[in-house]
Amino acid sequence: MEIRVLRYFLAVVREENISKAAESLHLTQPTLSRQIADLEAELGQPLFERGRRLALTEAGVMLRHRAEEAVALVDRIEADFRHAEDVGGTLAIGSGVYAAGTELIRNLEDFSLRYPKVQYEIYTNSADTLRERLDAGLLDFALLAEPIDVAHYDYFRLPTKDVWGIFTQADSPLAKKKKIRRKDLEGRRLVCTGRLAIRKEVDHWLGDTDDLLMFARHNLVDNTVPLVFDGFADAITIKAAVAHYDTKKAVFRPLSPSLESTVVLAWKRFQPSFGVAGRFLEFIKERYAFKA
Numbered sequence: 001m002e003i004r005v006l007r008y009f010l011a012v013v014r015e016e017n018i019s020k021a022a023e024s025l026h027l028t029q030p031t032l033s034r035q036i037a038d039l040e041a042e043l044g045q046p047l048f049e050r051g052r053r054l055a056l057t058e059a060g061v062m063l064r065h066r067a068e069e070a071v072a073l074v075d076r077i078e079a080d081f082r083h084a085e086d087v088g089g090t091l092a093i094g095s096g097v098y099a100a101g102t103e104l105i106r107n108l109e110d111f112s113l114r115y116p117k118v119q120y121e122i123y124t125n126s127a128d129t130l131r132e133r134l135d136a137g138l139l140d141f142a143l144l145a146e147p148i149d150v151a152h153y154d155y156f157r158l159p160t161k162d163v164w165g166i167f168t169q170a171d172s173p174l175a176k177k178k179k180i181r182r183k184d185l186e187g188r189r190l191v192c193t194g195r196l197a198i199r200k201e202v203d204h205w206l207g208d209t210d211d212l213l214m215f216a217r218h219n220l221v222d223n224t225v226p227l228v229f230d231g232f233a234d235a236i237t238i239k240a241a242v243a244h245y246d247t248k249k250a251v252f253r254p255l256s257p258s259l260e261s262t263v264v265l266a267w268k269r270f271q272p273s274f275g276v277a278g279r280f281l282e283f284i285k286e287r288y289a290f291k292a
Contacts, residue, residue, distance in 0.1 A: 003074050006067040008035050016053040073137050088117035089276050094130040095143035099240040100158040100263040118276050126219040140277040146262045147197045155266040162238040164259040165252050169231040179256035189215040189233035191224040205259045
């Protein structure tokens with residue numbers, strides 16, 4: 001299977017029409033039709049349901065996802081080598097919503113002044129998805145909240161810490177408190193991260209949870225914010241993850257005793273030492289005075 005053919009396939013997916021896709025690729029319609037037919041024969045599965053518009057089959061949907069990843073990876077490799085001398089191409093950074101992440105992204109302003117030809121892809125998602133994209137080579141770096149298994153990565157810890165607390169409706173009893181203690185949560189519905197390693201840290205702070213109403217777990221706190229706005233539940237979360245929400249609807253109150261977490265900047269072991277990713281790593285180590 002050739003990357004060229006995957007590009008053809010993605011063009012057909014985008015246009016939903018063989019003729020339009022062929023035109024965009026500067027191919028004849030019979031040539032493109034034959035390439036797609038050969039691809040389907042190679043895979044042993046139909047990729048499109050034929051009609052006025054071409055719709056993807058289940059196999060086609062799966063291939064689209066993999067093809068997009070493969071093409072993106074090849075594009076990144078080509079860009080790294082093409083811009084090796086003059087430092088250009090794309091720098092891909094993934095992160096959850098962390099205080100350290102906000103600080104790191106602001107460093108792109110100075111980095112871009114030093115290397116003006118570089119473009120950026122900033123990807124936000126859960127830690128599991130970020131690790132998958134890092135492993136697949138689709139990200140150069142990922143910011144990951146500790147504790148985390150970093151056996152397959154090189155990393156360094158960023159100095160800015162995240163503060164844990166309760167995100168609660170602005171009119172709730174908890175909003176009237178400056179800090180939230182364990183006893184304040186009794187009888188209230190709570191939502192919290194579903195990531196096991198971090199959940200253990202939160203559960204350690206909570207202690208015995210038999211008297212608490214642990215309503216839901218999530219991979220991103222944004223998914224549960226409507227429950228907070230409605231006053232139905234309170235979210236145990238870090239401040240940075242909810243700092244952008246309207247304080248007239250919901251407010252953040254820190255835990256007491258305090259609970260903090262740290263974030264690491266991780267990259268695949270033995271990488272990056274080449275191209276824009278290598279220059280960015282040098283820049284960040286210099287900025288944070290990090291010693292290897």
